[in-house]
Amino acid sequence: MKDFAISDHPGVAAQLARLEQLSVPQGRLGLEIIEGLLARLGNPERRLPPVFHVAGTNGKGSTCTYLRMMLEAQGLVVHSATKPHLVRYNERIRLAGRLIEDDLLAELLAEVLDANDAGEDLGPSFFEVTTAAIFLAFARIPADACVIEVGLGGRLDATNVIPNPAATGIATLGIDHEGFLLRPEEGAPEVPLARIAWEKGGIVRPGAPMVTLDYPAVAEEQIAALTTQAGAPWIRRGRDWFADIDETIEYRDTRGVLSLPLPQLAGRHQAENAALAVALIRHQTTVEVSPEAMAAGIRAARWPARLQRLGDGPLTALAGGRAVWLDGGHNPDAGLAIARHFADAPPFHLITGMLANKDPSAIIAPLAGKLLSLCVVPAPGHDAHRPEDFAPFTALPAHPFEDVEQALRALPAEGDVLIAGSLYLAGDVLRRNLEFPD
Structure with missing residues (x-):
């Protein structure tokens, strides 16, 4: 499946045309290609500002938007990467709160594609080139935090090379992308929802809190095993944090109680996503965000094509x-x-x-x-x-x-x-x- 874009900027259009020639070899998933490509670029993924890394079947993009808006309401400079784009490829990369400018986008894509062409062709995909360009931008332009949405799954997604995130999170879990995420693999869980949780939970990192919603037992068993094996705190809704949603979001954890507004985005699930973003911020120690900034971020959040x-x-x-x-x-x-x-x-x-x-x-x-x-x-x-x-x-x-x-x-x-x-x-x-x- 292609996921390309067009641009009226000649430089971007030229690089998008190069991207269009790339494809994922049938059945190929893994981190070897992105790791090789990033190595040629000097491993920018190791020099990022503090990262919030979010996976999930649905809701991960909205959760990332709430995170970004809360952090920005605190006065912090934030980079963010979400996917897919809806109209313009630039939507995938936001630097210091603004969509990436065309000139810089063209330069970054050219640098990544040229790095691949400079040696033996690694065979990167559209998504791997995009991810490498994101990491280059985020490493070079100063910021206080980064918010990065997982693309497909988590365990083998191109973004899953971040060594030390401030926190990882998982939004809702459900069945999607069955051809990739449920393909037979030795050692993988056989129950579909357990397999999905295993794939999404693959973004876990030692010492980094993993913040989740509550899920059916077959999914939670996988997350418990992954976090235990990695030595990562598992912060679970219904045990470590709570959110009652009615006229407001009544959030509580061991640090106290917050009464927060409902989002402007339609749907009860958006309040759930906002609460998950609050829990992610509250359970990491890298950046501090006040309750007032959280409330302001929830009110300000907009996310197109979601109700x-x-x-x-x-x-x-x-x-x-x-x-x-x-x-x-x-x-x-x-x-x-x-x-x-x-x-x-x-x-x-x-x-x-x-x-x-x-x-x-x-x-x-x-x-x-x-x-x-x-x-x-x-x-x-x-x-x-x-x-x-x-x-x-x-x-x-x-x-x-x-x-x-x-x-x-x-x-x-x-x-x-x-x-x-x-x-x-x-x-x-x-x-x-x-x-x-x-």
Whole structure:
């Protein structure tokens, strides 16, 4: 699967064209390539400011955003790396609170690609080159902290070469990327959720607290074993920290009680993500953040395409004044979170475009009884499910459309709209509605 971008900056476009020639050899996962590439670059991953490293099936990007905003509200300079990008490749790298500038991005990508070309070709992937460029930027530009989101899994993700993070964290656990994370491997757990926990928990490091939510026993057994083996404190929700969510987030741990505001981001799960970010900050000793800064960071956090209500734009103008929501969720865990958010809402229309390697029931099954209609559109640039793929999971007819614009024009007059099923679709929607992540 490709995950590339375009740019109107000639220098960035030239390097993205080089990136497009790279691919992951079928079945190849591991850290040897990224380690070799970083060695050619002088091992910048060993010279980073204090790092918060966050994994998870869903919620890791939002958790990273809360972390960044809390740290910045404290007055700290923060670098952050999240993925994937929605509209511009630059979204992956944020330096001192701002998206990386094109000139610097072009220079960094060229340096990494040239380092690979200078010797025997290591065969790096798009993701490994991106990660190396991130580490170069973070090592060279001073900051007080870094927030880094894991890409795929954790154990063998390209970011998992950070030697001494300030803290590691895991957001929600669920089944996703089965072709990679559940592939047969000697010594790996056989129960799917246990395997997922084993993969995500692979970011553990000796002495660095690992902060988690609470999970089913089969998952917690894996995390307990990993943290014990590494000599890392395991900070678990429901035992070491607590968060009651209603009109506020009532957080408590051995240091005391905090009453914090709910996020502006929609969905109860966002309050859970914010609480996890608070726990990560409270259980590390590298940087200090006041309760006031935590509250300010929670209020200020924005994260596009996660139950985002779209603003006025060319796309929403086609919806006739109704609310149009956008979510990039594409797995069962995301479907459940979306369903919880709309549990008390009137029925609505769903426009979906889902990658062909994803579970077609992931979004529509949790929304049973809530949908007025189902429209199926392509996932831009990728193989996508056909309308008939959804038929076993819903009594509604699945209507095919060429794009979101055509689907919006065809909807009946009543009922709000949810567009969901793919981050690639979400990025295309934001671009078409002129809402560019900043």
